Amino acid sequence: MSDRLRKYLTHFIELTDLEWQALEQQLTIKTINKKDFLVQKGQKTTQIGFLLSGSCRVFYEKDGEEWTTYFCFENSLVAAYLSCITGQPSTLSIQALEDCQLLLFDYQTLTALYQQFPVYETFGRKLAEYLFMGLDVRLAEQLILSPEERYLKFLGSPAKRKIIERIPQQYIASYLGITPVSLSRIRRRIIPV
Amino acid sequence: MSDRLRKYLTHFIELTDLEWQALEQQLTIKTINKKDFLVQKGQKTTQIGFLLSGSCRVFYEKDGEEWTTYFCFENSLVAAYLSCITGQPSTLSIQALEDCQLLLFDYQTLTALYQQFPVYETFGRKLAEYLFMGLDVRLAEQLILSPEERYLKFLGSPAKRKIIERIPQQYIASYLGITPVSLSRIRRRIIPV
DNA sequence: TTAATTCCTTATCTTTTGTTAAGGAGCTGA
DNA sequence: TCAGCTCCTTAACAAAAGATAAGGAATTAA
Structure with a gap:
């Protein structure tokens, strides 16, 4: 099961068994139902999820209206990453659009790994770069x-x-x-x- | 002169003299005039600039129309960072709005430092996170x-x-x-x- | 099976933005 | 000094989007 996350990580870095196990030990599994929230606006949430199945939408809410920033599907990460980085309550919400099964780990787990294994620091950089790329393209489309x-x-x-x-x-x-x-x-x- | 860049970097990381000198050696200085381009759409540009004075606009162009993603002023970095990461020709352009004086270094220089000094890998991560944060807020504003x-x-x-x-x-x-x-x-x- | 719910479409009207063009203030350089 | 240029405003009209409401198809639940 967690093999699928390990395989996903190879898009960014190569891990030895030892390095992988350090993360794997910290994983928990979670099931949420359609319409349940993984993150609610205003919450401090530093959980990072890897979707084994199902889909989510990530959205901002204002005056009762909801504006989606992106959709997540199986075999990808889902998180209020801005909230993870800043430690501030999340300004966005994440809701399941279908029943979901997730592997979860905490952002703190990741930052602890930065200290232990340089390869995770590299992963953190590449992940941030990847998220940056997605937003850059998204913003450009929205503007032009x-x-x-x-x-x-x-x-x-x-x-x-x-x-x-x-x-x-x-x-x-x-x-x-x-x-x-x-x-x-x-x-x-x-x-x- | 380059002290100002060193001071700027302390927002992200702390550098020993040795670590700093490794980057400092690679710096070049450049002056560009108002309306000159630091990056033109379609170019492969992996230069990263630190603005000592002046200001720039970063924009996308489509059908003769120009849409600005952000403005840069003295004491901040300016680059087509997406292009640096992907190695692809830049989809955006950067133009001086005032006469500018810049310190320049190449993205390759930075990635080489990732190998030599772990602290630069940390800088790379924090820089990407910082850029991600800026875009996240920007996109949210544009949407809601x-x-x-x-x-x-x-x-x-x-x-x-x-x-x-x-x-x-x-x-x-x-x-x-x-x-x-x-x-x-x-x-x-x-x-x- | 029937009722309720969800979701998409359509219509009408209002508001906002885009387009194009004209004019004026202020700066710049010959 | 004066002509040219840049930049902002305003006007008039067209195009598009928002708001609201109604109706219908498809799905879900009782």
Whole structure:
């Protein structure tokens, strides 16, 4: 089970058995149901999850409206990473869109490993770089593309096809930064009949 | 002169003289004039600059329109960091808004230091985390705030007052993700006479 | 099976933004 | 000094998005 996390980490670093076991010992497993929250706005949460199955949405809430920053699926990490770094209460929330099974470890566990094994410091750097890259691209799209162009790009991304198949359209609208009504209009415009 | 960079780095890490000198040796100094480009879209640029004086804007260009992601001032780093990480040609451009004096070093220099001194690996992690934090906040604002709210928040940020004083309003509009005309209307709306 | 719920679409109206063009204030350089 | 340039504002119109409400299809639960 935890092998899947170990394999995921090889995208970033190579671990000896000893190094891996140091992390593996700290893992816990958790199941959450659809609509349950992994993180709630205002909470101090430093847990980092690895999704074995299911999916989540990460979103900001303001005035009762929810704006999605990204979606997470199986075999990827999910966390309020900003909150982990700053130690401040999270400004975002994470909710299960399907029943989820997760491996969990704490950010403190990770920082402790930074001291013990240089390879984990490298992992921390590459992870932050990876998250930075994702946000950089996301922000650029939000700035230079119109809502319609953003939706077309979303459709054109193979990695996001599965999102469309598994995620209610209202959340895709919230990801694109528009209302569900507006997305519905865009769809009619670009997919005539 | 380079002392100012050393002092800046103490926000992230503490360096011994030996560690600092390893980087200091690699520094070059550069002067660029207002409107000159530090990075042009499409270029492979892995230079990292530390602004001793002046200011720059970092922006994406599409269909002749330019959208600013952030502004840089003296005593801060400026780079196409995404391009550094990926090794791909830069998708963004960096232009001087005032005459600038910079200390420059290459991203390769930094990664070489990762191998030699663990403290630089830590710096690399903290730098990536810092950049991630900036983007996370920026994206959230872009998603949950209206253009008018974004401008009000911009006005309310002490760190950004100097931007307003030194930067033409059209670039602030481009940072807010709206046209200069639209910003002008917002200003009339919120600052009645 | 039926009722309730969720989710998407559509319509109408309002608000906001984009587009284009014109004009004026202020700075800059010959 | 004066012409040119940059930058901001304003106006008029078009395009797009938000708000609200209604209706229907599909799924879920009793």
